[in-house]
Amino acid sequence: MGLDVxxxxxxxxxxxxxxxxxxxxxxxxxxxDRIIGINVVGTKAVVAFVFLAAIFQKSSYLDIAMLYAMLIxxxxxxxxxxxxxxxxxx
Amino acid sequence: xxxxxxxxxxxxAVFIIAGVFFFIAATVGIIRMPDPYNRAHAAGKGDSxxxxxxxxxxWLYWLTINPAESFKILLIILFMLFANPIAVHAILRxxxxxxxxxxxxxTVHLLKDQREEKD
Numbered sequence: 001m002g003l004d005v006x007x008x009x010x011x012x013x014x015x016x017x018x019x020x021x022x023x024x025x026x027x028x029x030x031x032x033d034r035i036i037g038i039n040v041v042g043t044k045a046v047v048a049f050v051f052l053a054a055i056f057q058k059s060s061y062l063d064i065a066m067l068y069a070m071l072i073x074x075x076x077x078x079x080x081x082x083x084x085x086x087x088x089x090x
Numbered sequence: 091x092x093x094x095x096x097x098x099x100x101x102x103a104v105f106i107i108a109g110v111f112f113f114i115a116a117t118v119g120i121i122r123m124p125d126p127y128n129r130a131h132a133a134g135k136g137d138s139x140x141x142x143x144x145x146x147x148x149w150l151y152w153l154t155i156n157p158a159e160s161f162k163i164l165l166i167i168l169f170m171l172f173a174n175p176i177a178v179h180a181i182l183r184x185x186x187x188x189x190x191x192x193x194x195x196x197t198v199h200l201l202k203d204q205r206e207e208k209d
Contacts, residue, residue, distance in 0.1 A: 002099050003099060003102060003103060003106075003151050006103055006106060006107075007106070007148075010106055010107075010110050010144075013110055013113075013114070014110065014113060017113055017114060017116075017117040020117050020120075020121055021117055021120060023121065024120050024121060024129070030126055030185075030190055032126040032130070032181055032184060032185045032190060033126050033129060035181055035184075036120065036126065036129055036130050036133050036178075036181055037120065039133065039137075039174075039177055039178070039181070040116060040117075040120060040133050040137055043137045043140070043141055043170070043174060044113060046141070046166070046170070047109070047113075047140070047141050047144045047145065050144070050145055050148050050163065050166065051144075051148065053148075054148045054151055054152060057155060057156060059156070059159035059162060062159075062162040062163060062166065063162070065166055066162065066165060066166050066169065069166060069169055069170050069173065070169065070173075072177075073173040073174075073176075073177055076177040076180065076181070077176075077177065077180060080180045080181060080183075080184045083184065083188075084184050084187060084188065
């Protein structure tokens with residue numbers, strides 16, 4: 001149980017950087033800036049979930065992290081495909 | 091055996107600190123860069139080593155406590171290793187095809203024919 005303090009500090013730092021990325025996701029001049037911001041926020045949230053799982057030592061939290069990684073990937077691809085082609089076919 | 095455990099935990103701490111450093115660098119790049127191409131470059135280059143190092147560190151820490159359940163972290167690493175660069179590549183292709191302007195310092199223009207064909 002030696003790394004609990006380090007993991008909590010890492011979650012704190014990641015939360016601060018998530019807020020700075022939300023600045024780009026809300027105020028970004030173009031649509032691509034917003035999508036980049038959301039993608040980076042999703043990656044950091046997955047890493048924070050894995051840190052939480054390591055703090056509490058529950059492997060069921062890792063399933064949530066895996067699901068969130070897949071959800072962020074599908075969200076990014078679906079947004080881009082819709083905005084480029086205006087349809088989600090094929 | 092206790093020495094192996096302490097050594098693995100120190101290695102895990104080093105990996106986690108390095109991963110969080112890469113995340114901070116990615117955030118600085120996203121905020122400070124001038125156009126979406128440079129921002130996506132900073133995001134893709136900073137995120138991939140960030141989650142690789144962080145999740146590898148957590149995996150090493152998990153090995154010292156509960157080794158039987160640590161394979162799920164390897165699955166997450168394997169999935170994100172494929173998914174994250176593909177997502178950033180798709181974002182950049184979307185930028186290029188919809189004609190987002192870039193800063194005037196960008197001179198290398200390898201995909202010029204493709205854009206004229208699209209127009």
